[in-house]
Amino acid sequence: MNDFSELEDQLRKLRPATPSPELFRRIERALTSQETSTSSAGVLPRGKQSRFNWISLGLGLAAAAALVLLAIVRLQQPPKKVPSVASLSPAPAVSTAQLVPAGLTQVVYHTRDEGLRFPNNSSQPMRRVRSQAQETLRWRNPKTGATLRISYPREEISLTPVSGQ
Amino acid sequence: MENVATDENWKICFSQLAPGLVLFARQWTRSAADAEDVVQEAFVKFWRRNHDIGNRGLLYATVRSVALDLIRRDSRRARREATALSDADQSVLPAFDIEDDSQRALVAALDLLPGEQREVLVMKIWNELTFAEIAEAVGISQNTAASRYRYALAALKKTLPST
Numbered sequence: 001m002n003d004f005s006e007l008e009d010q011l012r013k014l015r016p017a018t019p020s021p022e023l024f025r026r027i028e029r030a031l032t033s034q035e036t037s038t039s040s041a042g043v044l045p046r047g048k049q050s051r052f053n054w055i056s057l058g059l060g061l062a063a064a065a066a067l068v069l070l071a072i073v074r075l076q077q078p079p080k081k082v083p084s085v086a087s088l089s090p091a092p093a094v095s096t097a098q099l100v101p102a103g104l105t106q107v108v109y110h111t112r113d114e115g116l117r118f119p120n121n122s123s124q125p126m127r128r129v130r131s132q133a134q135e136t137l138r139w140r141n142p143k144t145g146a147t148l149r150i151s152y153p154r155e156e157i158s159l160t161p162v163s164g165q
Numbered sequence: 166m167e168n169v170a171t172d173e174n175w176k177i178c179f180s181q182l183a184p185g186l187v188l189f190a191r192q193w194t195r196s197a198a199d200a201e202d203v204v205q206e207a208f209v210k211f212w213r214r215n216h217d218i219g220n221r222g223l224l225y226a227t228v229r230s231v232a233l234d235l236i237r238r239d240s241r242r243a244r245r246e247a248t249a250l251s252d253a254d255q256s257v258l259p260a261f262d263i264e265d266d267s268q269r270a271l272v273a274a275l276d277l278l279p280g281e282q283r284e285v286l287v288m289k290i291w292n293e294l295t296f297a298e299i300a301e302a303v304g305i306s307q308n309t310a311a312s313r314y315r316y317a318l319a320a321l322k323k324t325l326p327s328t
Binding site for chain 2: 017
């Protein structure tokens with residue numbers, strides 16, 4: 001930077017103008033006050049303070065979208081009975097050195113009766129019940145005792161024929 | 166240095182930084198009053214968040230952010246300022262205590278610099294930031310900061326052939 005050393009010296013000789021004493025007083029008032037605004041007599045709007053909230057909102061929306069997609073996929077599958085623990089048969093070629101299914105638990109935490117429906121324009125009324133549950137699949141390595149658990153949310157809609165009386 | 170708003174620490178820090186901070190802010194505000202408003206908001210925000218006052222890159226980034234927010238929030242005023250600038254009212258940017266004609270010529274040459282070069286020059290010369298700190302404040306690489314600094318000096322030297 002030797003080529004510019006003389007120019008840099010000239011620039012450093014330029015002294016920035018001194019700020020007004022009022023600026024110090026305004027900052028002192030702002031720092032000593034408990035208010036979050038900066039007492040700039042309305043000249044400056046308040047700064048952005050909601051960055052974290054936006055991030056939280058975004059994460060929440062993303063999680064909600066993932067749940068909705070999962071529910072849609074579930075709804076598009078044919079209804080199936082919830083397998084019991086005994087129905088989870090181990091894979092035929094599983095060796096004792098691998099993880100084998102050890103169980104499944106289902107916790108239904110919300111059930112809503114959505115009333116009578118006539119699906120596909122049928123004359124037979126059916127009662128639609130929507131239930132939401134958390135399912136947990138568990139595998140266990142019988143040799144080492146290591147376990148693996150996978151939990152996921154599940155939404156199920158059941159249609160029960162209603163006999164007219 | 167501990168950030169305690171109730172004691173006199175902030176005054177010591179701010180008295181050292183204020184001229185350079187206001188000069189830095191004036192690049193975007195074009196008036197001393199607006200620049201002081203920007204510096205006030207930025208410094209209060211910085212101090213209240215208990216940032217390390219030694220983190221000058223973050224402090225200048227805060228000033229820059231507040232200044233740019235001000236421009237975005239008040240586009241009509243920005244247009245008025247741009248109009249005023251186009252009317253060759255160059256004396257308000259940047260603000261120095263000018264002692265002679267050579268310094269007046271130097272300030273006039275500074276006004277002709279592109280904004281991205283001038284802000285680096287202002288941070289380097291009158292605020293004594295390192296290129297690493299400048300890079301953090303502007304959001305560019307250190308090499309880019311150094312390049313802009315060199316381009317600014319070269320442009321000034323070209324404008325002032327006697328230098």
